[in-house]
Amino acid sequence: MDLNYTPEQEAFRQEVRQFLQDNLPDDIRERVQKRLRFTKDMIVRWQQILYKQGWGASTWPKEFGGTGWTEVEQLIFEEECALAGAPRQLDFGLRMVAPVIMKFGNQEQKDKHLPGILDGSVWWSQGYSEPGSGSDLASLRTTAERDGDYYIVNGQKTWTTLGQHGDWIFCLVRTNKDVKAQEGISFLLIDMKTPGIDVKPIIMLDGEHEINDVFFENVKVPVENLVGEEDKGWTYAKYLLGHERTGLANVGQWKAMMRRLKEIAREEQDDGHAIIENPRFRDRLAQLDAELRALELTVLRVLTNSSGPGPEASILKIRGTEIGQRLFELAMEATGQDALAHIPDALEPDYDGPMVGGMNAVPAAGDYFNMRKLSIFGGSNEIQRNIISKLVLGL
Numbered sequence: 258m259d260l261n262y263t264p265e266q267e268a269f270r271q272e273v274r275q276f277l278q279d280n281l282p283d284d285i286r287e288r289v290q291k292r293l294r295f296t297k298d299m300i301v302r303w304q305q306i307l308y309k310q311g312w313g314a315s316t317w318p319k320e321f322g323g324t325g326w327t328e329v330e331q332l333i334f335e336e337e338c339a340l341a342g343a344p345r346q347l348d349f350g351l352r353m354v355a356p357v358i359m360k361f362g363n364q365e366q367k368d369k370h371l372p373g374i375l376d377g378s379v380w381w382s383q384g385y386s387e388p389g390s391g392s393d394l395a396s397l398r399t400t401a402e403r404d405g406d407y408y409i410v411n412g413q414k415t416w417t418t419l420g421q422h423g424d425w426i427f428c429l430v431r432t433n434k435d436v437k438a439q440e441g442i443s444f445l446l447i448d449m450k451t452p453g454i455d456v457k458p459i460i461m462l463d464g465e466h467e468i469n470d471v472f473f474e475n476v477k478v479p480v481e482n483l484v485g486e487e488d489k490g491w492t493y494a495k496y497l498l499g500h501e502r503t504g505l506a507n508v509g510q511w512k513a514m515m516r517r518l519k520e521i522a523r524e525e526q527d528d529g530h531a532i533i534e535n536p537r538f539r540d541r542l543a544q545l546d547a548e549l550r551a552l553e554l555t556v557l558r559v560l561t562n563s564s565g566p567g568p569e570a571s572i573l574k575i576r577g578t579e580i581g582q583r584l585f586e587l588a589m590e591a592t593g594q595d596a597l598a599h600i601p602d603a604l605e606p607d608y609d610g611p612m613v614g615g616m617n618a619v620p621a622a623g624d625y626f627n628m629r630k631l632s633i634f635g636g637s638n639e640i641q642r643n644i645i646s647k648l649v650l651g652l
């Protein structure tokens with residue numbers, strides 16, 4: 258097959274590039290490119306700019322307000338956004354709950370929830386994992402018991418990314434304890450302002466507040482918030498995970514990071530040399546660059562050949578996350594002692610300056626720690642290998 262982009266796709270790339278040049282606000286671009294902390298307001302602002310252009314949801318079909326772009330166009334869009342320094346759009350609404358609502362939700366749910374996801378005004382969180390139920394997700398114990406027109410939800414979700422900003426959360430809940438674990442799970446949409454929900458921060462290795470515990474105590478959820486059929490949530494949950502894992506290959510972001518890493522590696526250090534002059538470092542950089550290019554071609558191959566995310570999603574998730582982690586390992590090596598965020602104020606929530614005083618203002622150590630998460634979330638890489646051995650190798 259021909260893996261070159263067609264003239265139409267190249268023209269599309271130019272159109273996206275021009276739009277980004279004209280419309281991506283400088284303050285947002287600068288923070289993203291320097292990998293500084295940015296705020297919810299910045300992400301919402303960018304989503305609204307895309308929304309006004311009609312590009313709010315690059316992966317959605319036109320009938321729901323999406324672009325209707327082909328998968329290759331979506332990839333080009335994402336890559337150009339990353340290279341220009343646009344913030345990554347949030348997956349929880351756009352790529353996770355929205356496809357489930359489109360496929361399994363009723364008309365009322367589509368009308369109520371999709372517009373807020375599209376314009377960025379409503380933020381979603383993912384309530385799958387629980388203490389003791391991560392890889393073994395089907396063992397989850399948060400219950401939803403039917404009481405008239407409501408479900409009463411009790412239990413705990415954990416590792417909830419950006420749950421502190423979530424307006425709504427989509428949860429897997431147990432509605433039947435008398436059947437096989439997978440057959441008693443339902444998919445429930447819950448307004449996070451409902452009484453009985455308590456969000457508690459978990460501080461990560463990099464000192465950031467990115468994830469949370471979410472507790473549910475007698476939370477009353479209207480039955481109309483059930484997606485699809487009761488006890489069929491496992492099917493919807495798996496459909497969502499396929500979408501999540503394809504996105505985790507993250508080629509555009511890694512290409513932007515590779516470009517930044519090369520800039521850092523070429524900068525002269527105090528001893529008058531740049532780390533790119535070191536043949537061992539240069540070899541590893543070149544190897545990684547080649548692997549990233551191979552990943553890009555594999556993503557293109559999968560997108561143009563397949564009829565939707567299948568077990569290939571697991572392969573892309575593993576490769577994408579391994580390459581991402583190695584990029585940040587090299588960035589840490591290249592920045593040396595400047596990798597440390599040694600400005601104490603930088604750990605304060607309202608801190609607005611550079612994260613390191615050194616040459617690149619790249620908080621490489623923070624990123625290095627943060628990126629450990631890549632091989633854990635979205636289903637750990639060990640679990641992805643199990644899926645490949647079963648579904649691809651037939652073991």
Ligand SMILES: Cc1cc2nc3c(=O)[nH]c(=O)nc-3n(C[C@H](O)[C@H](O)[C@H](O)COP(=O)(O)OP(=O)(O)OC[C@H]3O[C@@H](n4cnc5c(N)ncnc54)[C@H](O)[C@@H]3O)c2cc1C
Pocket residue numbers: 382383384385386387389390391392393415416417418419468630633634635636637638639640643
């Ligand atoms: C930063 C971060 C953000 C996250 N955000 C969210 C979120 O927003 N919403 C959400 O629902 N979840 C979220 N998660 C949870 C994530 O999906 C789980 O952490 C993941 O599924 C692993 O589950 P666990 O942490 O319970 O580890 P465990 O399942 O206890 O696994 C521990 C180790 O054992 C290995 N292991 C387990 N079972 C097997 C097996 N059968 N074969 C081989 N190895 C195995 C795992 O690979 C892992 O290395 C997030 C996690 C992180 C780290």
